[in-house]
Amino acid sequence: MLKNISNLGDSALYCDFGNQINRKTNSHVIMYFKNLQKLNLKGITNITPSYNKLIISYDLSIINFQDLKEKIKDLKLKETETKEAKIIKIPICLDEEFSLDLNRLSEKLKIEKDNIIHSFLSKEYFCYMTGFIAGMPFLGDIDSKIRFQRLETPRVKVPKGSVGITEQFCNIYTFESPGGWNIIGNTPIKVFDKFNEKNPTIINSGDRVTFYKINKDEYLKFNE
Numbered sequence: 001m002l003k004n005i006s007n008l009g010d011s012a013l014y015c016d017f018g019n020q021i022n023r024k025t026n027s028h029v030i031m032y033f034k035n036l037q038k039l040n041l042k043g044i045t046n047i048t049p050s051y052n053k054l055i056i057s058y059d060l061s062i063i064n065f066q067d068l069k070e071k072i073k074d075l076k077l078k079e080t081e082t083k084e085a086k087i088i089k090i091p092i093c094l095d096e097e098f099s100l101d102l103n104r105l106s107e108k109l110k111i112e113k114d115n116i117i118h119s120f121l122s123k124e125y126f127c128y129m130t131g132f133i134a135g136m137p138f139l140g141d142i143d144s145k146i147r148f149q150r151l152e153t154p155r156v157k158v159p160k161g162s163v164g165i166t167e168q169f170c171n172i173y174t175f176e177s178p179g180g181w182n183i184i185g186n187t188p189i190k191v192f193d194k195f196n197e198k199n200p201t202i203i204n205s206g207d208r209v210t211f212y213k214i215n216k217d218e219y220l221k222f223n224e
Helices: 023-039 065-073 079-084 102-109 113-121 216-221
Strands: 004-007 012-016 044-049 053-058 087-093 125-130 137-140 155-158 162-166 169-172 177-179 182-186 208-214
Touching: 004 065, 012 065, 023 044, 023 053, 023 125, 053 065, 087 216, 102 113, 102 182, 113 182, 113 208
Parallel strands: 087 208
Antiparallel strands: 004 012, 012 053, 044 053, 087 182, 125 137, 125 208, 137 169, 155 177, 162 169, 162 182
């Protein structure tokens, strides 16, 4: 649960849930995040969850650190908040033009490409957080056999829709962006839609995600 609450600059508060990165710890972060959203406390300007931390920005003219800290400490959490998670199925094309690092991963890990793909597709992933670029989901936990570090030299441009893996996580690039993750495929799904003001992201913290394989023709027809 919540370990510590401390100041972060002049108008932000830092909730620390410990050093571990796992579903149990992150579920506590998400539970606080969703409860605080629904409580709609005056003065809070932004709430940002991560793997094991929660940052709360606030307006000093409305509320101060000590008062906000006490409200968080006294928060009566509703466990049912964690049951709102969705299960989302994401198509992924693993053709060579999209799987930019699959050959290199196979060589480095000494695992056949088909076995890497099988391991990746066989897992259900948990969304720990979104960030870095708008709506990008950080999904864990990858099969330990196919975990690998980031690229030594990040790419200047990673194509939108790219699915990357590094260490225990995978993610989906919601926009073309620099990045150092190992790219194994691409999805035609628009994971983040800036024009959808009500619900711009289809994957949110606490959701569960599975991937299923599609071919190039299916990929091209997806958004026709």
